[in-house]
Amino acid sequence: MVAIVVFVIWQLPYFGWVQYPFILLGTWFHEMGHGLTAILVGGSFKYLEIYENGGGVAYYTISDSYMPVSIANALIAIGGLLGPAITGSVLIISGKSPKITRIALRVLIGIMILSLILWIRSFWGMVILISFIVFLTGITFFKNQKLEVITILFLGLQSVLSTYLQLDYLFTKHFERDGAIQISDTQAIAENTIGTYWIWAILIVLISVYLLWKSFRYYLRK
Numbered sequence: 001m002v003a004i005v006v007f008v009i010w011q012l013p014y015f016g017w018v019q020y021p022f023i024l025l026g027t028w029f030h031e032m033g034h035g036l037t038a039i040l041v042g043g044s045f046k047y048l049e050i051y052e053n054g055g056g057v058a059y060y061t062i063s064d065s066y067m068p069v070s071i072a073n074a075l076i077a078i079g080g081l082l083g084p085a086i087t088g089s090v091l092i093i094s095g096k097s098p099k100i101t102r103i104a105l106r107v108l109i110g111i112m113i114l115s116l117i118l119w120i121r122s123f124w125g126m127v128i129l130i131s132f133i134v135f136l137t138g139i140t141f142f143k144n145q146k147l148e149v150i151t152i153l154f155l156g157l158q159s160v161l162s163t164y165l166q167l168d169y170l171f172t173k174h175f176e177r178d179g180a181i182q183i184s185d186t187q188a189i190a191e192n193t194i195g196t197y198w199i200w201a202i203l204i205v206l207i208s209v210y211l212l213w214k215s216f217r218y219y220l221r222k
Contacts, residue, residue, distance in 0.1 A: 020054075024128040025155075026084055026162030027056040032115060033083020034058035037076045042066040048115075050125035055177075074192040077185040078204075081163075081170070085208035088159030089215035095153040096219050098145040105148055108155070109136050156215070163208040170201035 027050050035045035035058040043062035050056040058080070065072040094104035116129045139151050169175070172184045186197040186204070 021128060021131065022158045022162070023054045023165065024050055024124060025132060026159065026165060027054055028115070028125070028128065029084040029087050029159050029162065030080050030166075031056045031058040032111075032119075033086075034076050034080035035060055035119060036083075037079025038062060038072075040079075041072040041075055043072065043076075045119060047119045047121040048125065049122035050120075050128060051122065052124050056122075056125070057177075070192040074189045077188040077192075081166070081185050081204045082207060084159045084162045085211045088156040088161075089211040091152050091156030091159060092212075092215040093218050095149050095156065098149060101145070101149050101152045102140075105136060105140060105152055108152075109133060109140070112136075153219075160208065160212045160215075163205070167205070170204055171198055173197050 028048075031048040031050070035048055038045050038058070038060035041062065042065040043060055044064070046059040046061065048056060048058040060076065062069060062072045062076070091104060091108070094100045112129050112133050116126065116133070120126055120129055136151070139147060163170075169184060170186055173187045174181050174183055176182070183191065184197060186200040189195075189200045190197045
């Protein structure tokens, strides 16, 4: 039922006003994926911005990374592209148990608060994070296990399926931002490793579909 609702929200053109906050949330997952991966490879996560049009950017440095710069850059690019799928899969799996759902929901709220304090540096980023923090905190006050499970499954599906909204970007080599031509994440991976941007785009899509399938299979298993 939750999957059907999510599918309808993304497919019907009249639901644009409902889709919008989740588009921005998907951008947050994406940029947090870049930033947190930068920390994991030994760099530093400076801040991130989310824009009104649904775009965003994470600012980081890797001068102190313990691995080659090319590998670090490739992993950071991959982290942003797979961030939503990985996060969504974890949320879906957590929905298997009401107890774990309760923990996952509160951890997600905590990460949002931490992100708001440490990294968000744009108006729309603050608006969307504050809105979701207030909404999800309100859900916890009801102390209703079924409502929490539905919420975490809904957010998980939204997160994984936000990859669906990235398809054009995944298969893009260059794009324009503020009048400057920049390379896409998939092109960044290709330039720092091997292959082409479209090969990496296909690989990212396949991994995202696999993660969704495995998380659903786990959730539905008796």
